[in-house]
Amino acid sequence: MSHSLKPARVRFAPSPTGRMHLGSARTALYDYLLARKTGGQFILRIEDTDRRRFVPGAEEELMQGLRWLGLNWDEGPDVGGPYGPYRQLERKEIYQEYALQLIESGHAYTCFCTPERLEKLRQEQQKRKENSHYDGTCRALAPQEAAARVAAGERHVIRFKMPRQGSTTVHDRLRGDITVENRNMDDYILVKSDGLALYHLAHVVDDHLMKITHVIRGSEWLPTFPLHALIHRAFGWEEPEFVHLSVFLKPSGKGKMSKRESADLIKDGYSIYVKDLETLGYLPEAVVNWIALMGWSYDDHTEFFTMDDLIEKFSLDRLNPSPAAINFAKFDHFNGLHIRNLEIPDLANRLRPFFEARGYLVDDARLLKVAPIIQERLVTLEDAPEIAGFFFQDVIQSPAAEDLTAKGLTPKESAEVARQMLVLLESQPEMTANLVEPVLRSLVEQLGLSPGQVFGILRAAVTGQKISPPLFESMEIIGKQKVIERLRSAIQVLERAGDG
């Protein structure tokens, strides 16, 4: 039973170096689901130790994205928490302290090699087609000598003293045991010469101090996973459970999305950036449902999930280790499903800004009537203005004669049909669908024409569009006065065309 699961403390630890994309959104989602499912905590930690790559505004977009998706954190830089601070830049001294501890215990050493020397070394190794790695020059330095040089103010970094022999076995929740030969791993730098810790050290220290139970992250960390385990072990700390998620591939399935391709996507109305999805008219519910299923499944047929469903049903056991190609067609499908799942007032509220963005003056009472008749016709919220913008226009542009002419009829004949409809409609007290539809249907029968021919003329006349929401319901919303007015002007257009 799920009740027996221990409360998990799970962190989402992005670096503020770019935009929030679908891949990080999925990681955050799984973090959140595990925390909520087990009654644990979802923690947001900002990994900003690389000041050079810092992008202003990235952290804000990230937080907005998480909130939009409904992934609210229990501890984080803005809300605080018992294990703060939650920005790594503010934890600099903590890492230094632990790095020193590693040196004292013989698991790390100071290195005085210059970047220039290292670069030269790399080039030589590459020339010899060798695996590029640190050659261990400073590893042999006597601790006293190293300490003296540090005291003298010499620039240095701190490196992990990777065992030269043997192998390291780590455990990934999705892939089981992974064993690597230690000689294939490097003496990775733990602390830079500016005194700031690198990811490898910082996250291990933080995860331990913050009592993280599960580390869910991208598979790009798999190669350095053994290093991280070794650091935990060097401190004598218990390792959290590690879950490495595979990357998202581009729609073709061939390789991951490049910056260029990501930018090109927007032309087709898609994006891998969470913030763009909102403006493109996608629902956070749909994003969550869609990305949850890229790498996780519940069973062999259930696909529609709300956040509550996911919290109830999510399990690490049903994660899939293979990479998944992003499929926007399926995303559209999910968005449609979730739009149709919305209550009308909710849908109306979400629709309003999309009408307004196109310059329509939205009347709330009318919007409430429009929402239900376009609900099942929307792929995205952004589709609404095109389908139903005319409801919020006092005057529509008169359709061209050819658009008002029924298939198989001349403009003149179409005008005659329109005149007959006008007479019938004028005699109706109001334009309710219940009243109008039977009357018009009997006219269709009487004329011996098809419903498509007759209603096509009316549709174009009243909505100004060849494609529209259901005609009679639309007429009801538009009201008798406007319907009559527009039908009259359509008749005029047709008559003029008939004369010519």
Add this chain to the structure above:
RNA sequence: GCCCCCAUCGUCUAGCGGCCCAGGACGUGGCCCUCUCAAGGCCAAAACAGGGAUUCGAAUUCCCUUGGGGGCACCA
């Protein structure tokens, strides 16, 4: 080049030795419904990368090949 990971329809996936001549979904094609467009319903085409091995029996276990992905920074 070296190291690591992955491998079922075009795509997302179910499958954890017999229930599978492989199930669901998106997309595609057809039909039905129908005032247009949708939504909905029905039907169809569509996959276990290849080769060995284990086993009475393999999509499911093991090995190799191939393919794909990731990593090899004083980035995360």
